[in-house]
Amino acid sequence: xxxxxxxxxxxxxxxxxxxxxRVEPAEVLATRRPAGPGQTLPVATRLRCSALExxxxxxxxxxxxxxxxxxxxxxGDREVRVGHACLFLAYDRDDGSALIAPLLGSEPxxxxxxxxxxxxxxxxxEIRVGGALVSGVGGSGxxxxxxxxxxxxxxxxxxxxxxxxxxATGRILVGGSRASAxxxxxxxxxxxxxxxxxxxxDKELRDFEATQRRRRQVGGPDASFAVLLVEGxxxxxxxxxxxxxxxxNDGKLASLFGDSARLYVYDADPPPARRSLPRxxxxxxxxxxxxxxxxxxxxxxxxxxxxxxxGVAALAALVRFDDGLTAVVALANLEATxxxxxx
Amino acid sequence: MSIEIDTELAVLLDVGSAWAKASIIGRVRGRxxxxxxxxxxxxxxxSELRTALLERMARAVDPRLSARLxxxxxxxxxxECHTARRPGRLAVVAVSRELSGSAARRAAEAAGWQVxxxxxxxxxxxxxxxxxxxxxxxxxAWLVAGGFDGARSPRAMEAAALVAAARRxxxxxxxxxxxxxxAEEVRGLFxxxxxxxxxxxxPDARRDDSAPLRDHLQRLLRSVVAREEETHLSAxxxxxxxxxxxxxxxxxxxAVDIGARTGISALAEPDGQVASRIHGGGGLSGLATVxxxxxxxxxxxxxxGDEAAVADLxxxxxxxxxxxxxxxxxxxxxxxxxxxxxxxxLEDASPGPIDLxxxxxxxxxxxxxxxxxxRMLLDGVRPIGVTQLAIxxxxxxxxxxxxxxxxxxxxxxLLTEDLLVPLGTAVVCRGGDPGRVAMRVTVHRPGWPPIAxxxxxxxxxxxxxxxxxxxxxxxxxxxxxxxxxxxxxSPRIQARATGGAVGLMLDARGVPIVLPKRGDDRRAVQAxxxxxLGREGPPGVERVA
Numbered sequence: 099x100x101x102x103x104x105x106x107x108x109x110x111x112x113x114x115x116x117x118x119x120r121v122e123p124a125e126v127l128a129t130r131r132p133a134g135p136g137q138t139l140p141v142a143t144r145l146r147c148s149a150l151e152x153x154x155x156x157x158x159x160x161x162x163x164x165x166x167x168x169x170x171x172x173x174g175d176r177e178v179r180v181g182h183a184c185l186f187l188a189y190d191r192d193d194g195s196a197l198i199a200p201l202l203g204s205e206p207x208x209x210x211x212x213x214x215x216x217x218x219x220x221x222x223x224e225i226r227v228g229g230a231l232v233s234g235v236g237g238s239g240x241x242x243x244x245x246x247x248x249x250x251x252x253x254x255x256x257x258x259x260x261x262x263x264x265x266a267t268g269r270i271l272v273g274g275s276r277a278s279a280x281x282x283x284x285x286x287x288x289x290x291x292x293x294x295x296x297x298x299x300d301k302e303l304r305d306f307e308a309t310q311r312r313r314r315q316v317g318g319p320d321a322s323f324a325v326l327l328v329e330g331x332x333x334x335x336x337x338x339x340x341x342x343x344x345x346x347n348d349g350k351l352a353s354l355f356g357d358s359a360r361l362y363v364y365d366a367d368p369p370p371a372r373r374s375l376p377r378x379x380x381x382x383x384x385x386x387x388x389x390x391x392x393x394x395x396x397x398x399x400x401x402x403x404x405x406x407x408x409g410v411a412a413l414a415a416l417v418r419f420d421d422g423l424t425a426v427v428a429l430a431n432l433e434a435t436x437x438x439x440x441x
Numbered sequence: 442m443s444i445e446i447d448t449e450l451a452v453l454l455d456v457g458s459a460w461a462k463a464s465i466i467g468r469v470r471g472r473x474x475x476x477x478x479x480x481x482x483x484x485x486x487x488s489e490l491r492t493a494l495l496e497r498m499a500r501a502v503d504p505r506l507s508a509r510l511x512x513x514x515x516x517x518x519x520x521e522c523h524t525a526r527r528p529g530r531l532a533v534v535a536v537s538r539e540l541s542g543s544a545a546r547r548a549a550e551a552a553g554w555q556v557x558x559x560x561x562x563x564x565x566x567x568x569x570x571x572x573x574x575x576x577x578x579x580x581x582a583w584l585v586a587g588g589f590d591g592a593r594s595p596r597a598m599e600a601a602a603l604v605a606a607a608r609r610x611x612x613x614x615x616x617x618x619x620x621x622x623x624a625e626e627v628r629g630l631f632x633x634x635x636x637x638x639x640x641x642x643x644p645d646a647r648r649d650d651s652a653p654l655r656d657h658l659q660r661l662l663r664s665v666v667a668r669e670e671e672t673h674l675s676a677x678x679x680x681x682x683x684x685x686x687x688x689x690x691x692x693x694x695x696a697v698d699i700g701a702r703t704g705i706s707a708l709a710e711p712d713g714q715v716a717s718r719i720h721g722g723g724g725l726s727g728l729a730t731v732x733x734x735x736x737x738x739x740x741x742x743x744x745x746g747d748e749a750a751v752a753d754l755x756x757x758x759x760x761x762x763x764x765x766x767x768x769x770x771x772x773x774x775x776x777x778x779x780x781x782x783x784x785x786x787l788e789d790a791s792p793g794p795i796d797l798x799x800x801x802x803x804x805x806x807x808x809x810x811x812x813x814x815x816r817m818l819l820d821g822v823r824p825i826g827v828t829q830l831a832i833x834x835x836x837x838x839x840x841x842x843x844x845x846x847x848x849x850x851x852x853x854x855l856l857t858e859d860l861l862v863p864l865g866t867a868v869v870c871r872g873g874d875p876g877r878v879a880m881r882v883t884v885h886r887p888g889w890p891p892i893a894x895x896x897x898x899x900x901x902x903x904x905x906x907x908x909x910x911x912x913x914x915x916x917x918x919x920x921x922x923x924x925x926x927x928x929x930x931s932p933r934i935q936a937r938a939t940g941g942a943v944g945l946m947l948d949a950r951g952v953p954i955v956l957p958k959r960g961d962d963r964r965a966v967q968a969x970x971x972x973x974l975g976r977e978g979p980p981g982v983e984r985v986a
Binding site: 110162220235300385407409427430 | 481599606735752755763764
């Protein structure tokens with residue numbers, strides 16, 4: 099199984115790989131020179147003319163990228179050159195100065211994926227990833243990679259802060275139905291690369307993100323960390339079949355992209371598939387309260403539309419949940435879960 | 442000997458980003474009528490929709506047609522509209538968050554764009570951080586704003602230069618909506634034809650005129666993102682249908698559609714002129730990322746759970762837009778979310794007195810009860826004056842609006858009985874002092890025993906039964922300091938009300954609605970309003986809260 103992963107390159111980045119290259123997660127795919135803090139450069143003073151007149155002698159337009167030594171302005175035999183490569187951003191006609199942002203040293207752009215480069219252009223690098231893809235419904239944080247480790251015993255178990263120890267450093271942990279903001283904060287502090295959860299309370303995720311923002315603002319270390327939500331928001335357990343798949347792949351290398359809610363697990367069979375519009379006899383997982391994250395078997399379809407307790411009438415099915423509960427659930431709130439390959 | 446019978450059918454299809462709605466119309470005894478309709482998640486696919494339509498048709502049509510239904514459906518005219526395949530992504534770069542930035546952002550969202558980044562020179566970020574964010578963006582357009590007309594703002598030039606530094610040569614188009622004095626200079630920062638200057642939405646400190654920018658951005662959105670036949674786009678088709686409806690009826694019509702992803706409003710004048718807005722993040726799923734939205738929805742609903750529960754629900758709606766509320770709490774939160782988005786859709790442009798308000802989109806038009814639809818329209822739009830309310834329950838407006846110009850009116854005329862579901866008439870006033878009489882309404886219903894004038898105090902909502910097809914003459918006497926929107930010379934206002942699935946709604950809750958600060962008081966007031974509109978009562982008995 100393979101999927102194509104696209105890594106967008108920022109403007110000005112220089113690709114370091116070519117089509118056909120095999121890359122590892124920690125490999126540098128491109129470099130970029132980020133802009134540093136803005137600096138003002140006196141122009142009118144050096145040209146010995148008024149600020150307004152100096153504007154007429156600019157040789158480049160704002161927004162240009164300038165190499166070291168490029169002439170910014172020239173008046174007769176007087177000229178102003180930039181000392182370093184920089185971005186020219188503005189000229190102030192009142193005080194006769196230019197605003198520039200020096201380009202700093204090269205920074206690596208790490209792909210965080212393993213695979214074969216299939217396309218390289220100035221905008222993006224595409225990599226064919228040999229592994230299984232798990233798509234989530236939400237997430238947070240940057241791209242990370244690490245070994246997968248399941249740290250809860252049941253798919254509905256909450257990931258507690260106490261379950262995270264030094265052995266989790268650099269790994270992507272698979273939790274259960276929820277992790278508090280405190281647990282997420284501890285995980286990050288312990289150097290965990292990322293966490294995969296069935297669900298999380300949106301408020302706790304926002305609280306955690308706010309803490310991280312404040313930390314960055316006060317100059318705290320900017321270590322990468324990502325969270326992936328697989329099933330939903332709130333306390334929602336993982337589908338037992340998916341949990342079993344994670345257990346089967348414990349210890350394998352994985353790449354997690356929090357912002358785009360994607361997880362690649364290398365050298366793994368495809369995870370249990372999901373399909374909308376389940377049929378009688380299918381294993382199903384329910385979404386929306388009060389059944390969010392519950393799994394069971396679709397026993398039969400109900401004739402015509404059926405009103406839920408909310409009063410919303412829609413096609414519905416009778417579901418025998420694994421915990422023994424039998425309930426009528428709107429078909430739109432159910433997904434069929436198909437066994438993982440090899441089951 | 443069996444008698445051969447025949448019919449003509451047409452399929453009207455509205456394919457949204459989350460739900461697809463299909464209606465079958467057919468010629469019944471010489472007239473075109475709605476035969477049946479089906480709504481299902483778009484992800485279920487066309488084949489499932491066809492199967493469901495055939496099953497519904499088999500129950501609805503003459504049994505002698507049963508065997509021919511698949512052929513009839515296959516040969517039926519198909520009239521379709523759909524939402525754009527993907528949202529248009531736009532980055533806003535402006536001088537100030539409060540002035541140029543907010544005006545630019547509002548105009549972009551009102552034109553249907555999804556604002557993926559909003560950078561202002563006073564946003565507290567470092568220059569390096571701003572550049573890094575902009576350089577990493579993937580957008581379909583850039584919008585730059587800043588500076589007042591006639592002035593040469595260096596900060597506005599800096600904003601434009603940021604975009605020039607962060608944008609790829611030959612990349613997405615740039616719209617300059619800042620100082621007109623700088624227009625030529627800004628264009629010079631980019632390759633020829635890359636940047637377009639439009640009138641400044643903030644030409645000076647006092648004026649805010651974003652209409653030309655919004656119109657330009659709407660056209661740009663269509664050219665950049667929606668390259669397919671644009672009359673089939675819901676955002677174009679629905680307003681066209683509303684324009685034809687207004688022209689045909691001589692009414693001033695406002696239609697509002699809260700979808701999964703976008704919100705659309707279309708205000709049509711009796712001459713058929715339409716002003717429409719598409720709010721890119723104006724659908725139900727858009728609220729999940731709005732700061733403070735969960736708290737607001739929780740507070741306004743009163744019965745939807747606490748802020749944390751509502752925040753989870755809003756995220757769930759974003760992540761699984763085709764899923765349905767299973768519990769009353771979730772339904773309440775979804776409906777309040779629709780009200781909040783309706784209010785946001787109309788925030789910048791108060792429509793003034795309207796004759797007819799039409800609600801569309803599954804949350805409003807397919808609410809479990811008509812009174813819930815009415816409540817969303819009443820609370821979200823606050824239509825001051827005397828206004829008919831209706832819903833597009835069969836989702837017919839969009840498909841009809843995708844017909845050629847000369848056929849829209851004809852299509853509406855053919856379907857006149859089934860086009861809309863009337864909810865009734867609302868009388869909404871504003872002003873007045875708490876606890877004092879806001880308006881006294883005398884209702885004359887032909888064939889009904891006369892009833893005493895109804896005195897409505899400020900903050901009250903009352904329902905008077907008035908069924909579909911019934912009419913009533915109203916005499917409205919507003920109290921001191923109370924207005925129904927239009928200037929008046931007489932202390933009494935005469936108006937006509939038409940009935941519907943809900944009835945005559947007398948609403949003295951003010952514009953905007955003010956809720957008590959204390960939680961218990963607020964919940965009690967909200968429950969009273971809900972009961973006033975929601976509970977069925979014996980005919981002739983008025984309910985008040």
